[in-house]
Amino acid sequence: MSSLRAKIQDVFNEPACEQNRGKDAKARRKGCxxxxxxxxxxxxxxxxxxxxxxxxxxxxxxxxxxxxxxxxxxxxxxxxxxxxxxxxxxxxxxxxxxxxxxxxxxxxxxxxxxxxxxxxxxxxxxxxxxxxxxxxxxxxxxxxxxxxxxxxxxxxxxxxxxxxxxxxxxxxxxxxxxxxxxVIGTAEPDDAGPYDINILGEFNLSGEFWLAKPLLDRLGIRVRACIPGDARYFDIACAHRARAAMMVCSTALINLARKMEERWDIPFFEGSFYGITDTSEALRQISQLLVKKGADPEILGRTEALIAEEEAIAWKKLAAYRPRLEGKRVLLNTGGVKSWSVVHALMEIGIEIVGTSVKKSTVEDKERIKQILKDDNHMFEQMAPRELYAMLSEHKADIMLSGGRTQFIALKAKTPWLDINQERQHPYAGYDGMVELVRQIDLAIHNPIWRQVREPAPWDCQPAVREELPSTKSETATLHVVQEFTGTTADDFGEC
Structure with missing residues (x-):
């Protein structure tokens, strides 16, 4: 257990963590x-x-x-x-x-x-x-x-x-x-090249990595190891021969990225494949890091050509959804990289962000949100279920994007909800993933079921009764039966 204790202290004392940089040595060892x-x-x-x-x-x-x-x-x-x-x-x-x-x-x-x-x-x-x-x-x-x-x-x-x-x-x-x-460094590849990269903190949820990898393939960039999504043991063992790395979720594996840079000189940056702009920026930064490590600079031109082509296709597809979603209000109850990358992605098509959780976000994540939203009034560390329900029931948001644990708050508030965390069924990464995310939001918001569930229940409204008296004996008998079983009279009935 002594070795485990030392390992834990080493993990807490992580110099690459933004929250640790402003702490003294004693506070840093306690962790976050x-x-x-x-x-x-x-x-x-x-x-x-x-x-x-x-x-x-x-x-x-x-x-x-x-x-x-x-x-x-x-x-x-x-x-x-x-x-x-x-x-x-x-x-x-x-x-x-x-x-x-x-x-x-x-x-x-x-x-x-x-x-x-x-x-x-x-x-x-x-x-x-x-x-x-x-x-x-x-x-x-x-x-x-x-x-x-x-x-x-x-x-x-x-x-x-x-x-x-x-x-x-x-x-x-x-x-x-x-x-x-x-594991890492225990095997040697026989095909190492100048365009090999690692993707760290990508879990390939719902196959999201498969939407980003074809973009890299078209640029001639090989993913030496995606850790951990869809990974193979041998690929991870050879990950030390990559030339650059992209960190997707810094809160999970920032220590891995930093130590790989120290041991094997693999530079890394934190990026996101969520949204049009962030996907394009991630491709640019990958290419720039590879050039710094010795790759042919012509890859920069090919990257810009690919970005221009893919962005034009994506924006054309998204144009159909903009009139239906522009001005809609979204409450984002998640964390980590999604706290800022999804915010940016949704704002690109005119959706308003009324709040985003930053519970699992780094200091850098929070700074990005401030720059995107222009203030920090829409950021919350945590929000109690009662407060989430109040915000949704008062119609301050048209839809909530969150994980499965809070879906019932939205359903109780009769508000559309979309799963964006690890249990989701649709991939939202890359250009095609952004289109799919917008499509799912559109389907959720405009689903006719919400109009029906918001209507008063049948027992909360009673049908109006004609002012004239019943003209037949059967109608008179029916009215008397209703009065006998319900205790009401004709004067008690009103419009819903």
């Missing part, structure tokens, strides 16, 4: 995350965060050394996609029981599980995740993994990030440290 309350998940534990970063490595077997419930807690909880291997979607766990814990059978059971996976699946590597239980009882995961690697002749990587050590974001960073210590 709020302390966890015993018994509270605080939005996800370190184990959950590590698995989120590493599980999209699609050809690796991910083995959870813990009771069964730990694997069921986080398996397949994000919409990452694979273009090939499906092993990452198979759940592996040692399924420790109380008897295993009492009798000290954890390490023996782990070694046996590694052997079974090797014989049945033959993966290029096995990642082993301890959790709170196995960390507390003192199972030596690193020793077992080292022995198994020697015995079976394949990398067995210990992911030492048990849940109790901190938050989900800390687990993200510890996963980056695992890749640095055990």
């Amino acid at each position: 995350s709020k302390p966890l309350t015993p018994g509270a998940a605080a939005g996800g534990c370190a184990f959950d965060g590590a698995k989120i970063v590493l599980q999209p490595i699609t050809d690796v077997a991910h083995l959870i050394h813990a009771p069964l419930a730990c694997e069921g807690n986080s398996w397949d909880n994000r919409g990452a996609a694979s273009s090939g291997p499906t092993l990452w979607r198979t759940s592996f766990t040692t399924d420790l029981t109380e008897l295993d814990v009492v009798m000290g059978q954890g390490e023996r059971k782990l070694f046996k599980a590694i052997r079974q996976i090797k014989e049945a699946y033959g993966p290029p590597a096995i990642f082993v995740y301890p959790t709170c239980v196995t960390a507390l009882i003192g199972d030596d995961i690193e020793a077992v993994c080292k022995r198994a690697a020697e015995k079976f002749g394949l990398p067995v990587v210990p992911v030492n990030a048990p849940g109790f050590v901190g938050s989900k974001n800390l687990g993200n960073k510890l996963a980056g440290e695992v890749l640095l210590d055990h």
